[in-house]
Amino acid sequence: MYADTVIGDKLIRKPRFLLGLLAVAFIAFFTFNMADTIIGEFLRPVIGEPKESGLFGRSAAALVLAILFVGNLFVISLFPIKVQIGIVWLQLLLLFMAFFYSFDLKFSFIQSKIGFMITQGLFTTLYISAVSIMIASVIAIVGAVAKLSNNGVAFAIASFYTSLFRGLPLLMQVFLIYMGLPQIGYVIDAVPAGIIALSLCYGAYMTEIFRAGIQSIPRGQWEASRSQGFKFGLTMRRIILPQAVPLIIPPTGNQFIAMLKDSSLVSVIGVWELMFLARTLGQKEFRHMEMLITAALIYWCLTMVLEVIQSRIEKHYRQKGAR
Amino acid sequence: MYADTVIGDKLIRKPRFLLGLLAVAFIAFFTFNMADTIIGEFLRPVIGEPKESGLFGRSAAALVLAILFVGNLFVISLFPIKVQIGIVWLQLLLLFMAFFYSFDLKFSFIQSKIGFMITQGLFTTLYISAVSIMIASVIAIVGAVAKLSNNGVAFAIASFYTSLFRGLPLLMQVFLIYMGLPQIGYVIDAVPAGIIALSLCYGAYMTEIFRAGIQSIPRGQWEASRSQGFKFGLTMRRIILPQAVPLIIPPTGNQFIAMLKDSSLVSVIGVWELMFLARTLGQKEFRHMEMLITAALIYWCLTMVLEVIQSRIEKHYRQKGAR
Amino acid sequence: MSQNNQKPASDNLVISMEGVSKWFGEFQVLKDINLSVRQGERIVICGPSGSGKSTLIRCLNRLEAHQEGTIRVDGIEMHERMKNIDEVRQDIGMVFQHFNLFPHMTVLENCMAGPNWVRGVPKAEAKERAMAMLTRVKIPEQADKYPSQLSGGQQQRVAIARSLCMEPKVMLFDEPTSALDPEMVAEVLDTMVGLAESGMTMICVTHEMGFARKVGDLVVFMDEGKIVERNNPTDFFDNPQSERTKLFLSQILSH
Amino acid sequence: MSQNNQKPASDNLVISMEGVSKWFGEFQVLKDINLSVRQGERIVICGPSGSGKSTLIRCLNRLEAHQEGTIRVDGIEMHERMKNIDEVRQDIGMVFQHFNLFPHMTVLENCMAGPNWVRGVPKAEAKERAMAMLTRVKIPEQADKYPSQLSGGQQQRVAIARSLCMEPKVMLFDEPTSALDPEMVAEVLDTMVGLAESGMTMICVTHEMGFARKVGDLVVFMDEGKIVERNNPTDFFDNPQSERTKLFLSQILSH
């Protein structure tokens, strides 16, 4: 985005803003009665037994929290921007972990299962997703070109394809391929069936993304390229697509991240990927939450890795394509 | 895409291409032994009992089909483009319906259930999705601006948010909100919990989409706007976002279509939406396929409606923004 | 419009640059620029390609940040932490070298936006004013087209009209006639002469020497980020001081 | 390069337009244009903004389709179903009014792409040639920058160098000096004079009358999509026939 050459005064330095923030924070904490929580314990010397401290205890707890909150923001704002980002991330992470912790999880159970989840589950998930997204990208380029072409048959097939495979639930597609192909004489294994379903489905979504990216490149680029005698394919490959990349990458990243999790749908046909194991391993002892949270954290880590990769690629292409 | 002023010779008019196509089609049909199908029946006078016709029957059937296929394409190519698109769509539709038909479905069963699926299921699905996508869009704009801003705290919160909510499986988010909020004292109903989870999750995905769209608008537009004294918000609302719309719409359409189906995840907390009913209604009489296919067709119809709306909006903005 | 800001010390200075320097990374684009412009004065900036002319005028409304020296517009210093940048910018019209029209708005809407959105001029009046300006640049009939449907010269004229609609106190022109045919150049220059006569302060990057002679109060010649020579037009053209200027002028006059 | 295509009937005609008309929707941009260009001839096209000059030259390499009449380049008719459009285009260099550089490639890569990708010139040689052309337009030191980091005039010069690198038989220039300062104009025009002397066929939309006089074999004046007058430069400037031309010239000469 356009970075302006004028920097407004930092809001956080304005006393009026600080007071307003304090008030908002106070009201928020007050409505969520915080006296019952650990804060109440800390305030015991002042408010007495937290459970019985009533309105007074409630507002005392809220006030303390609100001051902590605003003070925290203020202190953060004194640091350079990179440090700010780091601190805020860390704080949010801790808060979130505390939230998980409040579920009263049995960690020994998680420990005993996590190894298998990673070696068997994560591996399968990654493998299926990576193969599928690659096939989907190829489908998407072909599909996008077909949808933008003026060949009636190609357009019709491509638009039927995107409509159908975006239209049917992925679960349905998995079923149709796994159970439908045998009807016409082809018995197919679970993993290939899953990969086919995921590739076709995401290929349809990505066709739309690629189409938008290609369409956004100004006409002048086509003209400059074609007027030098570059053929269609060359123009597409060397002139148009590289410029479309910064536009295509973020939604494609979305799709890949979504696919990591959608690949869990293939567990219905008995593929032992991450989510399948999460749902299964906890079954015997009713420890679903433990397993689900573990799986969620693994997914999250994966997502963060992908986000870093994504922003690298984007930066690389954006620097080049700066206008 | 750039429509060139020179139209290459239509491939389909070249005898060599036609022959090649014929060969490919023949091989394809040959590998999928078509003699057992209805084609075999038609060819009975020539090849005798289909089941016993062996290689001869198999190649005869494949040949007939290949000729039909290529002839069909050739005939289609004679029509004007709009008609071509119509014919191909219709043919694909019929083929697909035939595939469904081959599952030997009990239509009376579908008939007896479809009313309830639409009034209860479709309504809930649409309602939840529409509300969620609207909230998600608002979140996305705020998130995108925060991610592009040079305010450390805003950036950190926004990037933590996108990372977390893209990172956790939607199912997990539904659980966390449904079961986690009560831990801090708020018991929340199933439908609101579902809407919150969907909005937060899709808000995170759409933040990325909006960010890419906003970033793609050339610097000169910001400069022209700011140099007239338009403030940041005005510039964003009236100059940048309208130009970003054609870029944002296709991936957003993707998200909405995906959400229609992802909203089925809220059935885990007992919301009776379309997919839940599809899975449930067929249970007693083991008519899963009937119900799943019905749901799939409803989703598909919805998707097609959305696609038409999407292309209308896109066209509207693209005409305006043509460069 | 708001009254001219008459700071006692500024002697009616609308723009003053003192010791302004600017770098792009390692590369110094502007080197110790000093320039004052009084109200109603018309400055012409010329110089070879890449000498920093565009950069200089883009610093004046702070589209670019300078790193050293001070720039004052209307007595208000332009710096990183200023509050009223938007008001200052409203009073500085700018015609970009690349036009930067808003592609999603018709020509008319492009011209109406500024007055209507930030000056609070009612729609009807803004439209009237826009049509008047478009007529002045001879393209009233293109009012309902989108920028992409115009020829290069037409686009440039829209850009000029759009700026004028804001009725700014100062106009910055960045090669406002580059895409025009000679006839149109003459007309646009006439428009600018008209503005000049109505007392508008103008800074114009241009190589139209006829214009410089006719309306310029001061011609500034830049090379490699420095102001090499400044003089009134007659002396500038007939009696240039520096060698660099002489060389440049000989090129112009020879063809 | 391939030998000039010497069709018996064409008398060495490189370009011929016969009765060419073109519409944008309802609006007729080109009206019954007739024009022949022999090898080595230099045509200058001028005329007011919006008169269809850009459109005319864009029809020559079929960036725009015409609806009536015939256009032949090198004896090959340009029409919807032609096979060898890419070969024809390789031999027609074009410098766009808006430059249209490839923003994701450096200046050097912009210049190397054509020769390397479609002419099959090896990388090293393509680079050498590109540097030679960049030197010719005086910006060898910008070779490793991206287009967005260049000033307007620098971009225009890259666009010219890029076209020349393809060593085309015909060059089409669409206001190739619009963004240049007079010094640079002189230099670019010198480059073009050099090309002209080496026998290159050129069609140039420009309002640089000095150039027209010096190298033009024929000056074509357009207005409202029609060719109003065509003549050799001397007669065109000193003794114009039509009233429209006289009016146009009076504008140019008056400032």
Next chain:
Amino acid sequence: EVLDQIMSEGMLTVATDANWAPQSFLNDDNEMDGFDVDVAKEIASRMSVDIEFVTPDWSIITAGNWAGRWDISVGSMTPTTARAEVLSFPGVYYFTPTSFAVHEESPIQDKLELNGARICATTASTYELYLQQDLEIDAVGTPPFEYDVVPGEISSMKDTSTCLNDVRLGAGVRVDGVIGSLPALLAAKDAGFPIRIVGTPAFYEPLSVAIDKGDAELDAKIAEIVAAMHADGTLTEMSIKWYGIDYSAGM
């Protein structure tokens, strides 16, 4: 306190599955129906309160911490000691036999022939645990069992119907047999699946009402009602209505 609340509101909220015919499902009027549903209704009427059904996912019911959203679960849950850490199981109300089935045309005639075969089971169900020889059921009154079928390979599917669809493809195409609850297998056979039950039931599993942990009063109340329903034959009657067999006593 939950009990007080139920009584004061006059409403018992019951969590159950809607996907589990003939225990609980949506009938032709799109209302909840089935054996579990009847049992729940009977419990409510004995408490003289109204009843309301909710259908959260199995994993949500079994996570505990219900936050008062529903009061009890009548969902054919098998109680084990490990599970008792999360929920309380006040009353076993019936036992279902678990059996094997094969494709009609399969040469297999007895369950013992399934030793070493490829058998399909619902993921993480008691059936799969049985195949893995890792089943422990320690509720009172559970009949003892032996691991007399050891499969060569387990094909683990999301639900029994996916398994049945695989069996339908033909003997040995994807799997050789399926293990599942006898009532469900019989229902499938009635619905036209080409399957045949082989051998005697592998084991009987007790199925219980469940409540959130830590509410002794409700626990006692439910236990009392279930015992009464056993005693006066209500459960027998219901079982015969839905299954044609009395499963309420076990064996």
